[in-house]
Amino acid sequence: MSMIIEDNAKDPATYFWGPRTSTLDWCEENYAVNHYVAEFWNCVTNVMFVALASSGLHSAFKYRQAKRVIAYYAAMSFVGIGSLLFHATLKYETQLLDELPMMYLATLALYSVIEIDKRTKFGAKVPIALAAGMLGVTLIYIFWIQNPVFHQVAFALTVISTVAVSCKRESEMQLSNRTKRILRRQLYAGVLGMLGGFLVWNLDNIFCQQLRTYRTRLSSPLDVLLQLHGWWHILTAYGCMSLLLWVHFLRIARLGHDSLFTIKRRFIILPYVTIATPKKVE
Template identity: 55%
Template sequence: MYTTIKHKQGKRMFACYGAQMFVGCGSACFHATLKYTTQMLDELPMLYLCAFVFYALVEADKKPAYGVLFPSALFAFQAGITLTYLFWMQSPVFHQVAFGLTSVACVVFGLRRMKEMRLSNHTSRILSRMHLLGHVGMWGGFLAWNLDNVFCHRLRSYRSQVGTPLDTLLQLHGWWHILTAYGSTYLLLWVHFIRLARLGHDHLFTVRYRLGFLPYVALKNPKKID
């Protein structure tokens, strides 16, 4: 969020990163309380994050192509899903299907955007790497989550046998959160760079790491820019 402001990269990516932060806050509230209301703060923001990403990919140019029509339709769609989930189909499967379909739409449209542009080798490498790492994180987390659901009692037994700190390795629900956090971050960086390429600014930027493992978009040669 800071880099989007620092480099004046518009409100769309700022909103995407902000939505991701909101997902993290909602998830923390839910796991701290285990209440239904905070569960909604965990699950529904995931849909809203996808909506922001989808908007950023569809409206990737400097000026919106569809005016208020597209964001209004997107808002109505998300509002319909939210109301349906809250008052009619209160099933985790409904949320998972809605989230999965929206995520697939984002990935498909992102790949379509990549094919539309003539990308430099530098940008192509970054986009391919961010896309790959994003999927590794998301699908790895999804696998860990499902294994934890299926083998929960057995994993508890194994954790009690190995003891601390090795039992941490078998906390698969925790690994689900870590892997999906990294996966979603890399996919947001992928979307961010698609946006930069669309605006013709991608040659000025690259992906760097804070503390060796926290990726962010940064200027390639900040001294030359200054």
């Protein structure tokens, strides 16, 4: 599941950020586009994480949503920034800035659905337990098991737990058909985005040499379409945002405010929670 591809065409000693120290190096050729950026397309595609998270943050602040909602949209933006820095430098320190915030984001979403009500049910027990778990994963990953597969499995289990608890919460509630449709759209979009991203991520790993050959034949700008790790960023950004909107709207429904809100899009591509527009009465 991990990826190391050496670039024989360039001398690592000439890299702007110096030789790679990360435990991962993806299929995009290093410093092929820009002297200052190791993996240019893998870097810039992370802007999608920041743009989507900013749309969610704007909505959360505008409608004075709970701090946990603000926290997980902010965490999503940090995921994008950390990943951008990692792909720009291919350093171990920035790799951690990419990978660990993914875990923290998933944990924040998990906390949000466990403590979905306005008043917390378990007090400090849940945040302490989740924080201890994340601290343990962090220390193990940094000092003991530095294999990226450990991080990937831990992240996947946290996301699966979040989806499972969210489904349970949804099954406990009496929801209107409209609210069910809104929630289902976000859940399906989130799952499809994450699975689609996982598919192209694996294709990028397995068929890297062939993809590099095809990119050389296509040349710029069409070769960008075969930067599959960049597509992983775009698809998982949408998948992540859709799941966060699902969790967000689920809590709105839990508080009984779902008839007042809906989910719309800015500039077609940026979904967000907003006040529902009442229908005109003829």
